Amino acid sequence: xxxxxxxxxxxxxxxSWRFLLVAGLLASLFVGVLWQTARWTQTTAFAHLQSxxxxxxxxxxxxxxxxxxxxxxxxxxxxxxxxxxxYLKVPExxxxxxxxxxxxxxxxxxxxxxxxxxxxAQGLTVAASNWQLPRNxxxxxxxxxxxxxxxxxxxxxxxxxxxxxxxxxxxxxxYPVRDPASQNILGVVVAKIGIDALENPWQDARGEIxxxxxxxxxxxxxxxxxxxxxxxxxxxxxxxxxxxxxxYARHPLPEFPLVANEPLATETPEExxxxxxxxxxxxxxxxxxxxxxxxxEAGWRLHMxxxxxxxxxxxxxMTLLAGVGYAVLVLAGLFWRQGRKxxxxxxxxxxxxxxxxxxxxxxxxxxLDNTHAGIVTLDAQGHIQYINPMAAQLFSCQFCDLYQQxxxxxxxxxxxxxxLAELDASQHFPLEVxxxxxxxxxxxxxxxxxPLPELDGVVWMATLYDxxxxxxxxxxxxxxxxxxxxxxxxxxxxxxxxxxxxxxEIEEHQHTEAMLRHTRDELVQAAKLALLGQLSASIxxxxxxxxxxxxxxxxxxxxxxxxxRYQAATDNLQQIVELTQxxxxxxxxxxxxxxxxxxxxxxVSVQASFQYALSLYQTQIEESGIQVTLDxxxxxxxxxxxxxxxxQVMVNLVSNALHALKEVVNPCxxxxxxxxxxYPQRIGMQVYDNGVGIxxxxxxxxxxxxxxxxxxxxxxxxxxxxxxxxxxxxxxxxSAQVLHTGxxxxxxxxxxxxxxxxxPSRQVFSDASTF
Numbered sequence: 193x194x195x196x197x198x199x200x201x202x203x204x205x206x207x208s209w210r211f212l213l214v215a216g217l218l219a220s221l222f223v224g225v226l227w228q229t230a231r232w233t234q235t236t237a238f239a240h241l242q243s244x245x246x247x248x249x250x251x252x253x254x255x256x257x258x259x260x261x262x263x264x265x266x267x268x269x270x271x272x273x274x275x276x277x278x279y280l281k282v283p284e285x286x287x288x289x290x291x292x293x294x295x296x297x298x299x300x301x302x303x304x305x306x307x308x309x310x311x312x313a314q315g316l317t318v319a320a321s322n323w324q325l326p327r328n329x330x331x332x333x334x335x336x337x338x339x340x341x342x343x344x345x346x347x348x349x350x351x352x353x354x355x356x357x358x359x360x361x362x363x364x365x366x367y368p369v370r371d372p373a374s375q376n377i378l379g380v381v382v383a384k385i386g387i388d389a390l391e392n393p394w395q396d397a398r399g400e401i402x403x404x405x406x407x408x409x410x411x412x413x414x415x416x417x418x419x420x421x422x423x424x425x426x427x428x429x430x431x432x433x434x435x436x437x438x439x440y441a442r443h444p445l446p447e448f449p450l451v452a453n454e455p456l457a458t459e460t461p462e463e464x465x466x467x468x469x470x471x472x473x474x475x476x477x478x479x480x481x482x483x484x485x486x487x488x489e490a491g492w493r494l495h496m497x498x499x500x501x502x503x504x505x506x507x508x509x510m511t512l513l514a515g516v517g518y519a520v521l522v523l524a525g526l527f528w529r530q531g532r533k534x535x536x537x538x539x540x541x542x543x544x545x546x547x548x549x550x551x552x553x554x555x556x557x558x559x560l561d562n563t564h565a566g567i568v569t570l571d572a573q574g575h576i577q578y579i580n581p582m583a584a585q586l587f588s589c590q591f592c593d594l595y596q597q598x599x600x601x602x603x604x605x606x607x608x609x610x611x612l613a614e615l616d617a618s619q620h621f622p623l624e625v626x627x628x629x630x631x632x633x634x635x636x637x638x639x640x641x642x643p644l645p646e647l648d649g650v651v652w653m654a655t656l657y658d659x660x661x662x663x664x665x666x667x668x669x670x671x672x673x674x675x676x677x678x679x680x681x682x683x684x685x686x687x688x689x690x691x692x693x694x695x696x697e698i699e700e701h702q703h704t705e706a707m708l709r710h711t712r713d714e715l716v717q718a719a720k721l722a723l724l725g726q727l728s729a730s731i732x733x734x735x736x737x738x739x740x741x742x743x744x745x746x747x748x749x750x751x752x753x754x755x756x757r758y759q760a761a762t763d764n765l766q767q768i769v770e771l772t773q774x775x776x777x778x779x780x781x782x783x784x785x786x787x788x789x790x791x792x793x794x795x796v797s798v799q800a801s802f803q804y805a806l807s808l809y810q811t812q813i814e815e816s817g818i819q820v821t822l823d824x825x826x827x828x829x830x831x832x833x834x835x836x837x838x839x840q841v842m843v844n845l846v847s848n849a850l851h852a853l854k855e856v857v858n859p860c861x862x863x864x865x866x867x868x869x870x871y872p873q874r875i876g877m878q879v880y881d882n883g884v885g886i887x888x889x890x891x892x893x894x895x896x897x898x899x900x901x902x903x904x905x906x907x908x909x910x911x912x913x914x915x916x917x918x919x920x921x922x923x924x925x926x927s928a929q930v931l932h933t934g935x936x937x938x939x940x941x942x943x944x945x946x947x948x949x950x951x952p953s954r955q956v957f958s959d960a961s962t963f
Contacts, residue, residue: 852883
């Protein structure tokens with residue numbers, strides 16, 4: 193009997209072999225997932241792109257048919273005009289020829305075509321819409337064109353090609369012109385439309401669109417460099433035949449830059465292909481999805497080219513996403529396996545930690561015995577369970593003497609309640625207490641009682657430090673601190689006395705400043721009243737004239753009423769009303785000028801301030817024949833100022849300018865306003881006169897109080913000084929400049945960003961626009 197072979201257990205594969213086997217399996221599965229994902233994504237994306245391209249191509253084909261149908265009626269409509277048949281029968285009628293040329297040009301403009309022209313029976317152009325241009329069609333023979341040959345046979349003619357005169361691409365429609373009586377064909381009328389009308393809708397397409405002829409010539413294209421190129425290579429015979437037809441004139445007809453042409457590797461119709469077209473910036477070319485569709489009405493075939501870059505990008509993204517998902521699943525499995533491995537390792541390390549803990553406990557006890565701080569452990573009742581040598585040395589006793597003794601007996605009686613409270617507290621902080629030695633000696637210590645995890649009945653640990661030396665240093669520091677505090681108090685008293693004196697001086701200065709401001713305001717008001725006195729003669733003249741006129745009108749009105757001439761009396765009464773309005777305006781101006789300022793800063797119109805100052809001197813300006821110029825922007829500009837004070841400054845400057853113009857032959861006064869170029873937040877105002885000017889030695893003193901160059905009794909010399917201080921208070925600048933032709937005063941004030949004017953001057957004198 194044959195002895196059976198004993199069973200031998202299989203030897204496990206080496207770790208490196210197992211790792212390679214698993215890695216190879218995962219890599220193969222990874223490649224399979226990526227390949228299947230890429231194949232499915234590419235098939236779906238190309239199907240969607242093809243459907244989108246077909247829809248767009250059908251839409252553009254319909255649009256192309258619509259545009260061509262729009263213009264096809266035009267030659268037939270024009271052929272029915274009697275003028276054309278009349279002229280073709282009597283070509284010597286030049287007046288009728290001129291009318292026909294103009295008529296063709298008008299129809300060209302209305303229809304929006306390039307040209308319209310009339311051919312006789314021999315194909316000679318006799319009238320054209322471009323008759324007035326140097327290079328017109330008149331006199332050229334187009335009998336060779338197919339559109340003429342079809343129309344002369346009584347058919348509708350269609351043709352596309354390059355113009356022999358302009359060289360521009362065009363689409364031609366023709367129709368025969370018949371004799372109304374005999375219906376004989378006398379000639380042909382032709383309309384040429386521009387290719388732009390056909391190509392413009394293609395510019396917004398999401399791809400490229402071509403229209404090729406039966407010969408393979410690209411006649412229309414949304415991409416300009418491809419126009420008039422050939423889709424296939426032409427031999428010499430084919431190229432000679434195209435040149436002989438004169439359809440493309442002598443254009444070189446380069447070959448279309450098609451690098452590769454291959455069918456789409458999916459289940460799609462045969463006309464769907466992948467074209468790779470050369471491009472200067474990309475050596476490998478640009479890839480497009482190509483489909484075509486015939487448009488027999490136009491004699492072309494439409495080609496739709498959709499970039500495949502989005503498809504390739506989608507395939508790449510989906511493949512990358514599949515790869516990431518696969519990697520996440522693999523990593524999740526590896527993390528799970530690693531977690532199981534770590535759990536076993538953690539159990540092993542816990543056993544090792546227990547052994548290490550026991551060894552560390554013995555090491556810590558050795559450290560406590562040799563530390564420089566006193567360490568005492570207590571049970572729940574506060575009895576000593578352990579005391580290290582340093583603590584035994586502090587109390588001058590042995591461990592055996594203190595074992596099971598209450599720690600509270602080693603503390604001075606005055607501090608024992610604090611220690612007991614520390615045991616009951618939730619938070620524990622160091623305490624400075626007095627300890628009681630074995631020899632009844634008291635010494636200071638820092639005591640910290642901390643809770644411990646209950647182990648063998650030990651629940652508290654007390655740490656003790658001898659702080660006798662630190663207490664001595666604190667005592668010395670406290671003495672130095674007390675001395676410094678005493679000196680600080682003495683210095684504080686001196687500072688308080690100085691502050692009190694300073695406050696008294698500030699109050700005195702403020703009182704003085706208030707008195708000065710009040711005095712200055714009174715001077716301003718006095719100056720205004722003085723100026724009113726100077727204007728009294730003009731004001732008296734302004735009021736006397738209306739009063740005299742009112743009396744005359746009233747007497748006339750009384751006489752008219754007596755004679756029952758009521759309309760004349762009404763006219764005189766209306767004149768009286770207008771004169772009283774003029775007097776009210778003068779009194780309103782004086783009332784506003786005499787008012788006092790309230791001191792508030794509001795947006796003030798620069799233009800209104802100019803008009804206000806000029807209105808006060810209107811009579812003097814008119815009588816003196818002064819030419820006034822206002823150079824201000826059209827839009828209102830505003831400054832942040834006190835309206836009353838700003839008006840006073842403008843009145844002073846205008847008054848000085850008028851005084852300087854008294855002896856001038858051609859007096860000129862110019863008021864201008866502008867926004868500062870370097871500082872847009874500042875507004876500039878200028879008052880210029882071509883008067884006698886200011887002497888150079890007087891210029892540094894013109895803003896000094898009581899400085900004047902006027903004769904005695906004509907001024908106090910306070911006008912410019914007060915104006916200078918007013919502008920300074922308004923955060924502005926007032927300066928004077930002597931020019932070759934006169935004097936210019938300039939004001940710079942902060943601009944206001946508000947658009948609504950709050951100045952009363954703007955409301956009262958807004959009608960002062962006569963200047």
